[in-house]
Each structure stands twice: as structure tokens, then as C-alpha cells.
Amino acid sequence: MKIIVPMAGRGSRLRPHTLTVPKPLIPIAGKPIVHRLVEDIAKVLDGSIEEIAFIIHESFGKAVEADLIAIAEKLGARGNIYYQNEALGTAHAILCAKESMEGPVVVAYADTLFRADFSLDKTADSVIWVKQVADPSAFGVVQLNDKNEIVDFVEKPTQFVSDLAIIGIYYFKSGETLRSELEYLLDNNLTKGGEYQLTDALENMKQKGMRFVPGKVEEWMDCGNKNVTVDTNNRMLQFLQEDQINLVAPSVQLENSTIIPPCYIGEQVVIKNSTVGPNVSLGTGTTVENATISNSLVQTHAQIRNAQLDNAMVGNHAIYDGKHTQISIGDYSVLE
Structure with a gap:
């Protein structure tokens, strides 16, 4: 099995945090979004992963590429990097990894996380991950027949046809067939709004x-902007606590302080005269002093002093000293 992860977009709605790193590498409960995504897909697949192909913009740089290769290797897979330097649509993005489209493949967009407990039907030509939603008009949805088979794809329906929203994860029994259908779109310049769309290939299939x-x-769980990313971090912490996973590193230094679970506390974190939690992630090397923090995501090597934070997101190496609450400051920012 191979996993293809299109992730060439920078994630403008999550700025300033995506000015220095792409959105899929933002940590949720101590792990990058894309790392958690491929881990969860691996659980559903219930089989070995041969390769993970990451489709990125070339400007992301070699350090990001090395991080992605390391994520693949942690899952026992080979990592490959492909480039999409023009935003020409979902079908174009996936086809950038055409050399990896052999045998069964999963395509997964790296801006969402999920929890699932279903057995993958590998006899089907394709499986499309869906979630029942309250307002289907905001999503692409699938329509089913009485055999639980997908008979139609409807983009943002104005009248009710289904409440099963497509979340952006797909299984294809034949990567070669998928590649052929995507090539057909590009060869015949079949676009919508100037972009080549995966849904057109699905309809043809x-x-x-x-x-x-x-x-x-x-x-x-979405990671589109700051508020929903903090909420996703909260929910993931709660899930990990239910799974009885230890989220506090043994090297944490605690002085006259309280941790209210669930929290992720990374290596070499120092907490003095503070209350942290619930629903807080503190990245490696962060220092917290004279502070109260809840429902917040703090990345690595940050310094937080004299603060009362809730629904906050703090970048790597940021320094914060103040009385603001719902902040969102990026990497290397200083507020004193």
C-alpha cells in the first residue's frame, strides 16, 4: 500500500504560524498534523505501508523535506518528495506523484485529522472517507444506494441530497487506473475554474x-485556521487520554505548579509557579513561569511569563510576557 499526501499549499488561513513552516508540520498534541494523519490511515489500512509520497512546493526547502522523509521512515515506509509549484487543482497535484501510482494507493490531504473504526473494503475500486455533518451545503457530499454504494458526488448541494461529507481521504485499488484518469483530464484540458479537479476523475471512473x-x-477535525486548530489540539488530547497514552515527558521540570490533564508536555519543558491545562500542548524546550494556560497550543522553545492564556496559539521560539489572552503569535515573535 502507498499513501500520497498533497500538501503544496502554505496554509494562508493559519498565518503567522505557516510563514515559517507548512501547515501539515504544525504539531497537534506533540506530533505534526501530517504525522498523525498517516498514523491514523495506517490503523485503518491494517497492513504495511510501502511508501509515502509527499507533494510539496519546492520553496518549502530541504529541512522540510528531511522532516517528511523521517515521518515516513518512522512508520517503516519509504518517503518520496514530489513538487507542485503551480496551483492547478487537486487532480494536477496528485498527478505530480504519478511515478508512485502503482498498486493500491490512498490519497490524503494533509489539513485534516480523523478518528475511525471501520474495516477498509479492499474489494471496492475506491473507498471515500466521509463524515455525517449537520450542514451539508458547505461540503462536497456523496449519495448512496440501498447497497451502500456511492452513486453520485454533489458539490455544496443547495437542496438536501445527503449529509455524508467528503473529508479528503480516498482509497484506490489501482493506482494505475487513477493515474490514467488524471492524465486524461490534463491531456484534454478538462478544467473547472482553471483547475483540474479530482472529482471529475472520480465521476469518469x-x-x-x-x-x-x-x-x-x-x-x-480541521486545522484550517487558528481557532479550529486549537480546538483540534484539545480534542486530540482528550482522545489520547482516553487511549491511556502518557503525554508528559519524564524530563519535565515542575516547580510549585499544577498540570491539569489532558495535556501534552514535551521534553525539557520547565514550568514554575503556574497552572497548565486542561487541553494544553507545550512543545520541547518551552519555559512557563507565573502563568495560567488552558485550551492552548504552544510550539517548541517558547518562553511564556506572567500570562493568562486561553484559546491561544504560540509559535516556535516565541517570547510572551503580558496580559493578553486569545493570542496567536508566530515563530520568533516577541511580546514583552
């Missing part, structure tokens, strides 16, 4: 009689 089925997830 369905019209040829290929069998599509849904994979229903229990939780779908």
Missing part, C-alpha cells in the same frame, strides 16, 4: 462502472 463505497469516520 464511476461512469465506467467502477464500484465506490463510503468509509464512515466518527470524528473529523
